[in-house]
Each structure stands twice: as C-alpha cells, then as structure tokens.
Amino acid sequence: MIVLKDIKKSYFLPKVTIEVLKGIDMEVAEKELVAVMGPSGSGKSTLLHIIGCLDRPTSGTYLLLDVDVSHKTDNELAEIRNRKLGFVFQSFNLLPRFPAWKNVEMPLLYSGVSAIERKQRAFEILEKVGLSHRANHYPNELSGGEQQRVAIARALINNPAIILADEPTGNLDSHSGKEIMEIFKGLNKEGVAIVLVTHEKEIAEQAGRIITIKDGVCYSGCY
Amino acid sequence: MIVLKDIKKSYFLPKVTIEVLKGIDMEVAEKELVAVMGPSGSGKSTLLHIIGCLDRPTSGTYLLLDVDVSHKTDNELAEIRNRKLGFVFQSFNLLPRFPAWKNVEMPLLYSGVSAIERKQRAFEILEKVGLSHRANHYPNELSGGEQQRVAIARALINNPAIILADEPTGNLDSHSGKEIMEIFKGLNKEGVAIVLVTHEKEIAEQAGRIITIKDGVCYSGCY
Ligand SMILES: Nc1ncnc2c1ncn2[C@@H]1O[C@H](COP(=O)(O)OP(=O)(O)OP(=O)(O)O)[C@@H](O)[C@H]1O
Ligand SMILES: Nc1ncnc2c1ncn2[C@@H]1O[C@H](COP(=O)(O)OP(=O)(O)OP(=O)(O)O)[C@@H](O)[C@H]1O
Ligand SMILES: [Mg+2]
Numbered sequence: 001m002i003v004l005k006d007i008k009k010s011y012f013l014p015k016v017t018i019e020v021l022k023g024i025d026m027e028v029a030e031k032e033l034v035a036v037m038g039p040s041g042s043g044k045s046t047l048l049h050i051i052g053c054l055d056r057p058t059s060g061t062y063l064l065l066d067v068d069v070s071h072k073t074d075n076e077l078a079e080i081r082n083r084k085l086g087f088v089f090q091s092f093n094l095l096p097r098f099p100a101w102k103n104v105e106m107p108l109l110y111s112g113v114s115a116i117e118r119k120q121r122a123f124e125i126l127e128k129v130g131l132s133h134r135a136n137h138y139p140n141e142l143s144g145g146e147q148q149r150v151a152i153a154r155a156l157i158n159n160p161a162i163i164l165a166d167e168p169t170g171n172l173d174s175h176s177g178k179e180i181m182e183i184f185k186g187l188n189k190e191g192v193a194i195v196l197v198t199h200e201k202e203i204a205e206q207a208g209r210i211i212t213i214k215d216g217v218c219y220s221g222c223y
Numbered sequence: 224m225i226v227l228k229d230i231k232k233s234y235f236l237p238k239v240t241i242e243v244l245k246g247i248d249m250e251v252a253e254k255e256l257v258a259v260m261g262p263s264g265s266g267k268s269t270l271l272h273i274i275g276c277l278d279r280p281t282s283g284t285y286l287l288l289d290v291d292v293s294h295k296t297d298n299e300l301a302e303i304r305n306r307k308l309g310f311v312f313q314s315f316n317l318l319p320r321f322p323a324w325k326n327v328e329m330p331l332l333y334s335g336v337s338a339i340e341r342k343q344r345a346f347e348i349l350e351k352v353g354l355s356h357r358a359n360h361y362p363n364e365l366s367g368g369e370q371q372r373v374a375i376a377r378a379l380i381n382n383p384a385i386i387l388a389d390e391p392t393g394n395l396d397s398h399s400g401k402e403i404m405e406i407f408k409g410l411n412k413e414g415v416a417i418v419l420v421t422h423e424k425e426i427a428e429q430a431g432r433i434i435t436i437k438d439g440v441c442y443s444g445c446y
C-alpha cells in the first residue's frame with residue numbers, strides 16, 4: 001500500500017541547506033495501524049506530508065497503492081489525496097471563517113455530495129468525536145482539544161482508505177485521547193490503514209508496529 | 224501573589240450563552256510551581272488568560288501581586304502584563320513574518336533595551352531551549368516542537384516574575400519535554416512563580432501542587 005525507497009528531503013534556505021530525510025526505506029501494508037516516533041525536529045511531519053502527497057521528496061521512489069507517485073502532476077496528486085487519504089495536521093489548519101461543521105464537510109465539496117447530505121454527515125461525525133454541542137462554533141471559539149477533534153472529524157468524513165494523523169491526541173486529556181484512539185482502532189478493524197505520529201508511548205503501544213525516525217533515516221520498525 | 228475569588232466567565236454567542244467558569248476560588252503563592260489539569264474544554268486556557276490579564280472575567284475579584292486588577296484599564300493591564308508576566312500560548316501565536324530570534328526578542332521591544340542587547344539575549348535564550356541552530360528560521364520553517372520552544376523562549380526573555388504556560392510540552396518528545404521542565408524548575412528555584420496547564424500526568428507530578436478544574440469550578444488543589 002505504501003512503499004518508500006531511499007526517500008530524501010532537503011530544504012534549501014538562502015544561506016544553508018537542511019537535510020531532513022537522508023534516505024528513508026519503509027513500508028506500510030493494507031489494514032495496518034502503525035505509529036511513528038522520533039525526537040522533535042527529526043522529520044516526522046515532513047515524512048507524513050510526503051506520504052500524504054502534500055509535499056514532494058527531493059529524491060527517491062514512492063509507491064502509493066501500487067502507483068509510482070514520484071512523477072505525478074499536482075492535479076493527479078490532489079485527485080489521489082482527495083479520494084483516498086484523510087489527513088490530520090499537527091497545526092489543525094482549520095479555516096477561521098467557517099464554523100466547525102463547515103470545516104468538517106470541506107473534503108466532501110469536491111466529491112459531488114449534496115449540501116443536505118454533507119451537513120448531515122458532518123454532524124454525525126462530530127457526534128462521533130464528542131463535539132456535536134460545538135458544531136456551530138468558529139475555530140477561535142473552541143479550545144485546543146476541541147479544534148483538534150474538529151480536525152480529526154474532517155479527516156474521517158470522506159471514508160478514506162488511509163488516515164495520516166500527526167500527533168492527533170497532543171492537545172487532549174487522557175480520557176479524550178482514549179476515545180479518539182478507540183475511533184481509529186475501530187476504523188482500522190474495518191480495513192482503514194492508519195499512520196499516526198505521536199510522542200506518547202501509551203498511544204504508540206496501541207499500534208501494530210512502531211517506526212522510529214532518527215537522524216533522517218528509519219531507525220527501527222521499518223517493515 | 225495570585226488570588227481569585229468567585230471568578231466567572233461566560234461567552235455570549237448569538238443564540239446561546241456558554242458558561243465556562245462558574246465561580247473559581249483559588250490562590251497561587253510566591254515562588255510556587257503549580258500545575259492545572261482538567262478535561263478538554265473545561266476552561267483551563269480561559270482561566271490562564273484571565274490570570275494573565277489577556278481576558279476579563281464576567282464577574283468576581285482578581286488580585287495580582289496584591290493589586291485588584293478587575294477594574295484596571297486595558298493600558299494598565301498591558302503595563303502589568305509586559306513587566307511581570309511571561310506567557311506561553313497553547314497555539315504558540317508566533318509572528319509568521321519574523322524569524323525565530325525576532326519573535327523571541329519581541330517582549331523586550333517595549334522595555335527600552337537596545338537592539339544589540341535584544342538580539343544577544345534572544346540568541347542566549349534560544350541556546351537554553353536547544354534551538355540556536357534554528358534562530359533564523361521563520362515559524363513555517365520550524366517543526367511543531369521547535370515552534371513550541373520558540374514560544375517558551377519568548378516567555379522567558381523578559382525575566383518575568385510569573386510564567387503562565389499552556390501545555391508547554393504538548394508537542395515535544397519526552398526528552399525535549401524533560402529539558403523544558405528542567406528550565407522551568409530552575410527558574411522556580413530562583414524565585415519565579417509558575418502556573419502550567421498540562422494533560423500529562425508525569426509533568427503535573429513535578430509541580431508542588433495540582434489544581435483540577437472540572438465543570439467550571441476548582442475541584443481540588445485550590446490553595
Ligand atoms: N471565544 C469563545 N467563544 C465561545 N466559546 C468559547 C470561546 N473560547 C472558548 N470557548 C469555549 O469555552 C470552553 C473552554 O475553553 P478552554 O479553551 O478554556 O478549554 P481548555 O480547558 O483549555 O481545553 P483544552 O484542554 O482542549 O485546551 C470550551 O468548551 C470552548 O468551546
Ligand atoms: N519549510 C522549511 N524550511 C526549512 N526547514 C524546515 C522547513 N520545515 C521543516 N524544517 C526543518 O526540518 C526539520 C524537520 O521538521 P519536521 O516538522 O518534519 O519535524 P518533526 O519530527 O515533525 O518534529 P516535531 O516533533 O517537533 O513536530 C526541523 O528541524 C525543521 O526545522
Ligand atoms: Mg511534527
């Protein structure tokens with residue numbers, strides 16, 4: 001499902017080049033639930049953005065669902081992303097001028113679902129993450145943990161084949177964190193593959209495998 | 224140092240009023256290091272914003288450093304805030320068009336310190352949080368944990384009497400989290416009072432006292 005071969009990523013700044021990923025070799029099979037751990041600044045979000053077709057690697061080969069995506073156009077990548085992937089960003093990326101439920105329905109706008117059905121599904125999924133009482137709040141009227149749950153709901157709304165989540169429980173108390181993990185584990189049992197970045201040991205231990213990123217390479221748990 | 228008496232806070236939305244704080248009675252003495260815990264959405268950030276003079280309570284009395292701040296003007300509150308308090312926001316609030324070191328020196332702009340000394344102190348404090356190698360990066364060129372450490376450095380630069388930190392280790396791996404707590408504990412030994420919101424049990428246990436907020440009131444550890 002996800003195959004990375006010698007993936008490298010550098011950022012070219014005016015005075016210096018930052019080599020973040022120095023040759024990542026790893027795989028995620030269908031229906032797997034894997035956790036990614038590593039020190040702050042080690043390249044976890046960078047890796048997740050590449051897996052999620054949000055950023056391009058500097059070099060290397062990436063096969064997603066048996067298709068070589070290293071040479072796809074931006075439009076083709078957007079098409080794959082919108083149909084197959086659900087993304088929970090580390091910084092949430094909610095649209096400030098829309099209430100929670102409109103943020104959640106956003107991915108459906110491109111898939112031809114009617115406005116009535118979009119709204120209904122948005123409210124259903126907000127209920128699932130325990131936030132139906134905040135559906136009409138704008139992002140700046142929500143707490144940190146509530147914004148995070150809106151971002152999680154948005155990633156689930158399109159019934160994606162793969163969920164990529166970047167510290168999805170970082171702003172949640174342990175009870176809310178457990179609830180979110182139960183949702184992810186439930187979806188994984190139904191066949192959804194999940195790649196989840198976390199700093200929390202007790203979250204990572206619930207995954208089938210822990211991939212550790214260190215000094216720009218896959219250090220352990222790569223296959 | 225910090226005395227709250229029957230503090231209430233409601234948000235008045237078009238169709239509904241949200242009562243967040245329903246009568247908080249609590250105190251923090253000089254040189255204390257206290258942790259605040261509670262479920263997501265229970266009002267921890269709201270409480271910290273009121274203690275930090277960033278928001279006004281709907282009713283109740285608040286004494287900061289023996290001064291009743293409930294009736295101060297906005298300018299007077301800003302003056303107290305800039306001279307006495309250091310704030311680490313849950314959402315970092317870094318200025319996107321300035322590099323890390325300029326974000327860090329920002330609080331010194333109002334205190335008449337020369338540009339040369341501001342820059343020097345900014346680089347020193349970035350070194351303290353382990354980020355001198357990223358001093359020239361803009362916020363969107365930093366990882367989540369690195370942005371958090373810039374926000375922490377900014378809160379420390381002005382040698383505040385009180386530090387208010389909202390989930391300061393939420394985006395950090397356990398090693399970086401420990402380093403930040405060592406900095407806070409070192410400052411606390413030197414006499415700085417610290418109020419820190421966290422969801423992480425092993426962080427809260429390092430404080431002298433744990434204040435729990437539930438259903439809008441101080442549930443335990445209030446004095
Ligand atoms: N500007 C606002 N308008 C309306 N409601 C708000 C506003 N800001 C916060 N709220 C509501 O107030 C409640 C408390 O928010 P607060 O940010 O203090 O929670 P918190 O305890 O910090 O939660 P978390 O652990 O998720 O960060 C939330 O339920 C939130 O929806
Ligand atoms: N646009 C950019 N330009 C330059 N450097 C960048 C850029 N984005 C990220 N970096 C650098 O790349 C490194 C990896 O960043 P990344 O966000 O992948 O880390 P991370 O493992 O997710 O860390 P955290 O646990 O703190 O979220 C960091 O050291 C960061 O400074
Ligand atoms: Mg990250």
Ligand SMILES: [Mg+2]
Nearest residue numbers: 143144268313
């Ligand atoms: Mg909060």
